[in-house]
Amino acid sequence: MPLIIRKPGILTTVQDLGRTGARRFCINPCGVMDTTAARIANTLVGSDESSAVIETHFPAVELEFDADTTFAISGADFGAKLSRKSVRNWSVTKATAGDVLTFSKKGSGSRAYIAVHGGILCDGWLGSSSTNLAIGDSKLVAGDLIDCESGGVSKDLSAGLSLLPRYNRFPTVRIVAGPEFEFLTASSERTFLTDGFTLTNDCNRMGYRLSGKPVHLLHAREMVSAAVAFGTIQLLPDGQLIVLMADHQTSGGYPRIGNVISVDLPLLAQLGPNDGVSFQLVSVNEAEHLAQRFERELNYLRVGCKLQRQNAFDRS
Amino acid sequence: MPDLPKILPLGDNAITVDFGNVISLELNQRVISLAEHLTMNPFPGFVEAVPAYSSLAIFYDTLTTRAAFPERESAFDAVRRIVSRIDVEDERSTESRLIEIPVDFGPNAALDLSDVADLGGLSTKDVVEIFTNATYRVFMLGFLPGFAYMGEVDERIAAPRRQAPRLKVPKGSVGIAGRQTGIYPLESPGGWQIIGRTDLELFTPEAEEPCMLRPGDNVRFVRRDQLQN
Numbered sequence: 247m248p249l250i251i252r253k254p255g256i257l258t259t260v261q262d263l264g265r266t267g268a269r270r271f272c273i274n275p276c277g278v279m280d281t282t283a284a285r286i287a288n289t290l291v292g293s294d295e296s297s298a299v300i301e302t303h304f305p306a307v308e309l310e311f312d313a314d315t316t317f318a319i320s321g322a323d324f325g326a327k328l329s330r331k332s333v334r335n336w337s338v339t340k341a342t343a344g345d346v347l348t349f350s351k352k353g354s355g356s357r358a359y360i361a362v363h364g365g366i367l368c369d370g371w372l373g374s375s376s377t378n379l380a381i382g383d384s385k386l387v388a389g390d391l392i393d394c395e396s397g398g399v400s401k402d403l404s405a406g407l408s409l410l411p412r413y414n415r416f417p418t419v420r421i422v423a424g425p426e427f428e429f430l431t432a433s434s435e436r437t438f439l440t441d442g443f444t445l446t447n448d449c450n451r452m453g454y455r456l457s458g459k460p461v462h463l464l465h466a467r468e469m470v471s472a473a474v475a476f477g478t479i480q481l482l483p484d485g486q487l488i489v490l491m492a493d494h495q496t497s498g499g500y501p502r503i504g505n506v507i508s509v510d511l512p513l514l515a516q517l518g519p520n521d522g523v524s525f526q527l528v529s530v531n532e533a534e535h536l537a538q539r540f541e542r543e544l545n546y547l548r549v550g551c552k553l554q555r556q557n558a559f560d561r562s
Numbered sequence: 563m564p565d566l567p568k569i570l571p572l573g574d575n576a577i578t579v580d581f582g583n584v585i586s587l588e589l590n591q592r593v594i595s596l597a598e599h600l601t602m603n604p605f606p607g608f609v610e611a612v613p614a615y616s617s618l619a620i621f622y623d624t625l626t627t628r629a630a631f632p633e634r635e636s637a638f639d640a641v642r643r644i645v646s647r648i649d650v651e652d653e654r655s656t657e658s659r660l661i662e663i664p665v666d667f668g669p670n671a672a673l674d675l676s677d678v679a680d681l682g683g684l685s686t687k688d689v690v691e692i693f694t695n696a697t698y699r700v701f702m703l704g705f706l707p708g709f710a711y712m713g714e715v716d717e718r719i720a721a722p723r724r725q726a727p728r729l730k731v732p733k734g735s736v737g738i739a740g741r742q743t744g745i746y747p748l749e750s751p752g753g754w755q756i757i758g759r760t761d762l763e764l765f766t767p768e769a770e771e772p773c774m775l776r777p778g779d780n781v782r783f784v785r786r787d788q789l790q791n
Binding site for chain 1: 568570571572573574575576578580583584585597609610611612613614615616617618619621624625628635636637638639702703704705706707708709711748765767768771772773
């Protein structure tokens with residue numbers, strides 16, 4: 247049963263957890279910017295967490311449900327309304343055929359996710375449905391029909407607070423040292439790790455250009471092109487920083503002074519122009535511990551949702 | 563005995579193995595051999611190996627790798643040890659493929675051929691002659707899906723990038739940027755000097771192997787009119 251896109255919003259795409267395994271062909275993974283939001287929303291509606299979701303920016307998408315559908319919204323708070331009734335983020339909501347989902351105001355965050363029971367069904371390539379804008383996949387436009395399953399769980403479920411990312415407009419995100427970190431001057435290292443940086447207007451799914459006190463290496467370094475990743479912090483020749491996001495290219499020629507750790511990428515994903523960020527250095531081991539802890543908590547949610555659905559089923 | 567590579571984290575689910583910050587055939591061969599070794603003998607959690615000029619990025623699923631090597635301090639530590647034990651000197655990589663690429667060097671396709679000729683004080687015929695006389699190695703894929711960075715271009719025709727990049731370089735355009743040559747697999751903005759165009763599809767997203775060229779391939783450009791004769 248399709249969802250009907252009535253208004254596409256400024257940038258609305260279908261994304262999953264990314265087209266991994268194809269970087270060697272120079273195909274970047276793309277995928278959702280805020281993986282935590284997408285995974286939690288999918289888990290709540292009983293979908294595989296790697297199912298495709300809709301990612302929308304503000305002004306956001308307006309869509310109509312063509313059949314009874316179970317969905318959840320996560321990530322940014324854009325004042326979601328289902329046929330004019332408020333919809334809570336991070337909770338399961340049931341739409342009936344003809345209901346219209348709208349987003350009324352830009353509250354907090356930059357990207358909201360819509361997950362539906364059974365996942366968004368669409369043709370993918372190389373094992374993923376993620377939209378790759380760079381090679382000509384298209385964003386959603388008015389009139390698009392998106393396939394998804396109808397029905398699904400009706401049990402009122404929401405995610406516990408402890409699992410939700412602590413979004414704020416000026417987060418401290420943790421990083422591990424990048425391959426060229428050791429070449430920073432002592433004062434630049436201090437600047438990098440203690441001063442804050444402001445997001446410029448040049449911020450999109452490819453990367454965020456930051457502005458702040460310039461940072462320098464001991465010796466200007468000509469680099470031959472080398473790999474970069476989601477979260478890589480590159481140092482530009484003018485001393486300013488750029489953080490690569492989901493649609494980044496697979497290689498680059500700028501020094502890589504840090505990488506934002508996986509569990510903190512969602513904090514970054516919800517920022518926009520004029521927001522700020524500070525960086526805190528942690529060890530790889532700690533980054534791995536944090537990732538492991540997050541997976542454990544997400545698993546509690548997964549098991550919890552499953553049990554509750556089972557109970558609802560047993561009682562019916 | 564070559565220098566040991568530097569192995570450093572690239573975030574918490576990838577490492578980079580850096581053989582040196584230069585473009586050299588020997589280092590590039592070590593990168594590709596290591597990539598092939600890992601792809602043929604993946605460790606638990608291995609996702610993919612991504613070759614660049616002189617470094618290899620290895621992506622892995624942190625939790626899978628961590629769980630498979632509980633005796634190690636971290637997944638990073640486990641992967642670092644695995645990689646440092648591999649002796650790529652012993653690995654003779656599969657034989658390089660030789661790929662011929664038919665190119666139209668006519669005026670409609672070769673947008674910058676006369677500029678490249680002028681820069682080198684050559685005729686356009688000389689440029690084509692010099693360009694097609696060499697065999698090029700694919701060092702890495704980058705910039706666009708299937709875009710192969712190849713080298714090395716003869717000094718006499720090694721024109722620098724255009725002062726003003728084009729907003730739209732046609733698909734299939736063959737370009738020169740210094741000692742590098744490459745083919746635009748898709749229409750894209752770009753600043754390389756365009757000296758010809760090929761009809762070959764370099765990037766097919768639906769295919770199992772979506773890119774025609776692989777790092778380590780040898781490439782020769784052939785004048786299309788000569789092929790047809």
